[in-house]
Amino acid sequence: MAEADDHNGTEQAIPVADITNGDQPAAAVLETLPVKGRAPKTGYKRTQFGRAWADVDHNGCDTRNDILGRDLKDKKFKAGTNDCKVMSGTLEDPYTGKTIYFKQGKKTSDKVQIDHVVALSNAWQTGAQKISADQRKQMANDPYNLLAVDGDANQQKSDGDAATWLPKNKSYRCSYVSRQIGVKHKYNLWVTKAEKAAMQRVLVTCPTQAVPADDGPFPQNGAASQGGSSAGTAVEGSGNSGQEANGGASSAQPAPAPAPAAPVVPQNGGDVYYQNCAAVRAAGKAPIYAGQPGYRAALDRDHDGVGCE
Structure with missing residues (x-):
């Protein structure tokens, strides 16, 4: 295994890369990423990336429900949450190809989990130690780095990179790897030699694959649905999962969107x-x-x- 570069622990605010247009070839973007060994995991804690599922974009909805609202179809929302807290819906799981019915509750919520496409501990060991705490919090809640997926598949992946884990659904691997490349490019992270080789093996099967477009944060109250149907029904419900943060509406207003x-x-x-x-x-x-x-x-x-x- 290649030795990781020395790191003095100093945090910096490094400019986040612009990948909004989403038409850059993934293989070409991969070539721009530095190749280094993994840094030690010493000092890694989930809290290094902020509180889990915070409402960082101030749209009145926590990040977990933002992603459920984007990726699920036929959604039903808890009444009184301004179409924020998702109570049920259907997921066409990209990792397994299965159709999963989601119902919010202590024994059922874990069937659909929110995956960090670039795992946070992997990010910590490949450059996130060097970026600012605010940028780490942004990365942990960035829709660009998040997908609603099959819970078992998410657990199997754990903090693996492309060299140790790829989706069972082979037809999704090009999209998955290209998104990892986009995230690492956006947050100035590096790849290991084995990780890059694994990504190249996937991309050779889809040479025209581009990194996904970065559409930015969600509008207020989770109104946009970027993956599933935007239409939803309000329902009463009080079930709660230990993985969820507060899902109620907020009076905070989002920053004006760019033209x-x-x-x-x-x-x-x-x-x-x-x-x-x-x-x-x-x-x-x-x-x-x-x-x-x-x-x-x-x-x-x-x-x-x-x-x-």
């Missing part, structure tokens, strides 16, 4: 190109379906043929 990028029309007369989902929505074309002008895989996070839902 959406305009669609780009190629000069050669080709189809319309949308830089990201903000541009699709600004053009009044959301959701955008496979086969329509401007649709591309990077806009379709759950690979169901419907982008920017």
Whole structure:
């Protein structure tokens, strides 16, 4: 095993990389990542990345429920939470390919868990020790680094990297590895030699795979649903999982969103190109379906043929 570089423990605020357009080839972005050995796990605690599932974007909804609201379909919400606390729904699990029915409760919530695509302890050992505490908190709650997945698969993965764990669903491996690359690029992390080799083996099967677009935080009260259906039904319910933070609404207002990028029309007369989902929505074309002008895989996070839902 390669020896890790010495680290003096000094935290720095390092600029977060811009990957909003999501059309950079994953293999090319991988080549920009430093290759080093893992740093020691000494000093790692979950609290180094802030309180679990904090409402860091001040949209009135904790991060766990934000992700459930994005990734589940046919959702029902707890009444009085402004469509925040998800009580039930259906997950098309990317890691196993299974359809999972989620019901919030002490004995059922764990069937669907929220995975850090780049595990926090892995991040700690591959550069996160060197970034600021605020950036670590951002990473732990960043929708770009989070997926609702099968609980058993999440437990099997633990803190593994691509060299030690890949999704059982082989058709999702290119998307999974490209997202890990995007996260590591965004937060100035490195890869180990074995990890890079594993990523390259996956990407050789999909040479045009791009890193996913980074659509940024959720709007207030979890109103956007980037993975599943945005429609939901309010229901009464009081069950609670030990993994969940507070799910109620907040009076905090989100920061103003940046102006959406305009669609780009190629000069050669080709189809319309949308830089990201903000541009699709600004053009009044959301959701955008496979086969329509401007649709591309990077806009379709759950690979169901419907982008920017």
